[in-house]
Amino acid sequence: MSAARDPVDDATLALLLEVAGTPKPGNVDRRRDLDDLRFESFLGGAVGAREGLELAATDEASVGDAFERGVAGMADRAGTNTQFGCLLLLVPLLRATVDDTDSSPAGRLTPTTVDRVTRDATVDDAVAFYRAFEHVDVAVADPPADAADLDVRRGSDAASVLRDRGLTLRDVLAISADPDDPDRVPDRNAQEWVEGFPRTFRAAEWIRADTGPLTDRAARAFLGLLAAEPDTLVAASHDPETARRASARAAALLGGGDPGSAGPADTDEIHADSVHRADLDAAESLATAFVDEGINPGTTADLTSAALYVALRRGAEVAP
Amino acid sequence: MSAARDPVDDATLALLLEVAGTPKPGNVDRRRDLDDLRFESFLGGAVGAREGLELAATDEASVGDAFERGVAGMADRAGTNTQFGCLLLLVPLLRATVDDTDSSPAGRLTPTTVDRVTRDATVDDAVAFYRAFEHVDVAVADPPADAADLDVRRGSDAASVLRDRGLTLRDVLAISADPDDPDRVPDRNAQEWVEGFPRTFRAAEWIRADTGPLTDRAARAFLGLLAAEPDTLVAASHDPETARRASARAAALLGGGDPGSAGPADTDEIHADSVHRADLDAAESLATAFVDEGINPGTTADLTSAALYVALRRGAEVAP
Numbered sequence: 001m002s003a004a005r006d007p008v009d010d011a012t013l014a015l016l017l018e019v020a021g022t023p024k025p026g027n028v029d030r031r032r033d034l035d036d037l038r039f040e041s042f043l044g045g046a047v048g049a050r051e052g053l054e055l056a057a058t059d060e061a062s063v064g065d066a067f068e069r070g071v072a073g074m075a076d077r078a079g080t081n082t083q084f085g086c087l088l089l090l091v092p093l094l095r096a097t098v099d100d101t102d103s104s105p106a107g108r109l110t111p112t113t114v115d116r117v118t119r120d121a122t123v124d125d126a127v128a129f130y131r132a133f134e135h136v137d138v139a140v141a142d143p144p145a146d147a148a149d150l151d152v153r154r155g156s157d158a159a160s161v162l163r164d165r166g167l168t169l170r171d172v173l174a175i176s177a178d179p180d181d182p183d184r185v186p187d188r189n190a191q192e193w194v195e196g197f198p199r200t201f202r203a204a205e206w207i208r209a210d211t212g213p214l215t216d217r218a219a220r221a222f223l224g225l226l227a228a229e230p231d232t233l234v235a236a237s238h239d240p241e242t243a244r245r246a247s248a249r250a251a252a253l254l255g256g257g258d259p260g261s262a263g264p265a266d267t268d269e270i271h272a273d274s275v276h277r278a279d280l281d282a283a284e285s286l287a288t289a290f291v292d293e294g295i296n297p298g299t300t301a302d303l304t305s306a307a308l309y310v311a312l313r314r315g316a317e318v319a320p
Numbered sequence: 321m322s323a324a325r326d327p328v329d330d331a332t333l334a335l336l337l338e339v340a341g342t343p344k345p346g347n348v349d350r351r352r353d354l355d356d357l358r359f360e361s362f363l364g365g366a367v368g369a370r371e372g373l374e375l376a377a378t379d380e381a382s383v384g385d386a387f388e389r390g391v392a393g394m395a396d397r398a399g400t401n402t403q404f405g406c407l408l409l410l411v412p413l414l415r416a417t418v419d420d421t422d423s424s425p426a427g428r429l430t431p432t433t434v435d436r437v438t439r440d441a442t443v444d445d446a447v448a449f450y451r452a453f454e455h456v457d458v459a460v461a462d463p464p465a466d467a468a469d470l471d472v473r474r475g476s477d478a479a480s481v482l483r484d485r486g487l488t489l490r491d492v493l494a495i496s497a498d499p500d501d502p503d504r505v506p507d508r509n510a511q512e513w514v515e516g517f518p519r520t521f522r523a524a525e526w527i528r529a530d531t532g533p534l535t536d537r538a539a540r541a542f543l544g545l546l547a548a549e550p551d552t553l554v555a556a557s558h559d560p561e562t563a564r565r566a567s568a569r570a571a572a573l574l575g576g577g578d579p580g581s582a583g584p585a586d587t588d589e590i591h592a593d594s595v596h597r598a599d600l601d602a603a604e605s606l607a608t609a610f611v612d613e614g615i616n617p618g619t620t621a622d623l624t625s626a627a628l629y630v631a632l633r634r635g636a637e638v639a640p
């Protein structure tokens with residue numbers, strides 16, 4: 001790996017490898033468009049997000065402003081929402097990458113440094129996050145009944161509530177990460193924000209330790225992540241039980257044991273070895289089934305792009 | 321279209337849409353890898369070329385240095401040659417885009433302005449062009465017997481010959497564009513350099529006037545370009561007759577008439593209407609046949625990326 005590789009280039013490549021990874025059941029990938037979402041829109045979104053990613057990799061803009069700029073550029077190019085969730089994860093990862101509080105470059109991108117970035121997020125970052133929803137339609141679940149005034153679909157109108165209550169972006173995401181209702185599926189991207197990105201760093205190691213083209217490794221990591229936990233977007237657009245069953249079907253494709261019968265496992269319980277032996281041929285059938293059933297595990301794809309970014313920073317290379 | 325779109329982003333997107341365009345018979349595309357060349361390498365190459373493309377869009381570097389930097393970055397990321405020819409076309413197109421000799425932005429990217437850029441190329445640009453061959457293996461034909469000292473595979477060793485003879489980059493490419501031997505297939509990329517990019521601008525209009533996803537439009541433009549003229553890389557890696565027959569087979573897929581029996585037509589003779597009615601289903605079979613026969617019309621893919629860039633600058637958009 002070239003020591004001087006630009007983290008913004010790595011983030012762009014992570015977005016491209018994520019959408020190219022195939023099969024990623026239920027998602028747009030190199031071999032599949034969805035009815036209302038095309039592969040080329042993701043190429044446009046990855047290119048359009050550039051300015052926001054560049055801002056994230058400097059200290060000239062806040063994390064919230066960088067995110068909003070990335071979403072606006074993505075939406076302008078793609079004409080639709082392609083990578084909103086990916087950017088929510090990549091922006092703090094980029095900021096942690098360039099944070100020079102730790103002196104060694106190798107130490108810059110760790111759970112600790114990215115956790116510090118999210119702890120540093122402000123109320124203004126929360127306001128920018130809400131503004132980002134004005135650039136594009138994002139599929140989200142209704143908020144809990146007692147948090148209607150924090151519905152992200154309010155966009156800028158939520159600013160006064162955020163300021164009155166002094167809620168930072170991390171505070172806002174903490175609500176989605178840990179819903180009071182046990183029947184609600186937590187927002188995985190929000191969980192990453194408040195938990196130090198455990199899924200991202202774990203899946204990055206799955207990708208690094210795997211072999212073959214990065215697009216295949218990304219597809220296997222996607223299956224591992226989906227097997228581990230029900231997908232937020234599937235729960236929001238169907239229901240939590242559908243999301244749990246989708247994860248159990250992904251778990252059945254992993255190598256070893258019979259995790260399928262047990263339903264989704266914990267992330268911690270999924271071993272790299274099972275991910276590396278995931279059956280991509282069988283995943284082709286699941287991809288067809290998920291598309292037919294309208295099951296779109298988009299949050300799991302977001303996590304996959306974040307994991308690819310960390311894997312690239314740690315030396316993963318495209319296959320020549 | 322956003323008026324403020326960054327030409328470097330457009331060039332990156334052109335590289336991505338080119339490789340995603342499918343079917344492009346004989347080339348890597350969204351649905352096909354070749355044995356020794358993968359789709360993900362092209363994603364890496366497009367990202368790695370960024371710094372060179374940025375230099376091309378400023379006046380801080382010469383056209384030759386920007387090209388060499390782009391090739392070096394591409395090779396570092398892709399680990400192989402993915403877009404050498406694309407970059408040779410995109411670099412002067414980018415320079416023409418930002419040239420402010422013409423006052424109106426709309427007037428900046430025309431055959432006239434890009435011709436001025438190539439006329440301004442220097443001996444140093446030629447030396448940089450030769451250096452670029454040291455970063456990566458590029459498939460080229462043997463030079464004419466009387467030009468062995470100008471074999472591009474000599475790399476930096478050719479510098480003294482170039483300087484002694486005062487050959488600019490345009491002079492060097494003029495030799496490949498118009499070989500004395502009538503049995504040699506001219507280098508199409510070199511022809512673009514010395515002729516004001518007629519294939520690029522013509523195919524850009526095919527793409528702009530076409531409908532549907534840009535990846536489909538790119539595939540149809542590729543067939544039109546291949547039908548019009550034998551591919552340089554096919555001639556170099558097989559022979560001119562194989563290249564002519566490959567073009568005739570592409571011509572048979574265009575709409576209207578029976579151009580297939582007549583062999584390749586002139587670019588001027590191919591009408592947008594025939595390109596827009598190209599049969600992409602039939603092209604799938606041709607793609608399989610070309611891969612089986614080892615026919616790789618890579619120069620035609622280079623022209624397609626250049627045409628996509630011009631089409632994007634003139635308002636073409638990815639499909640939402």
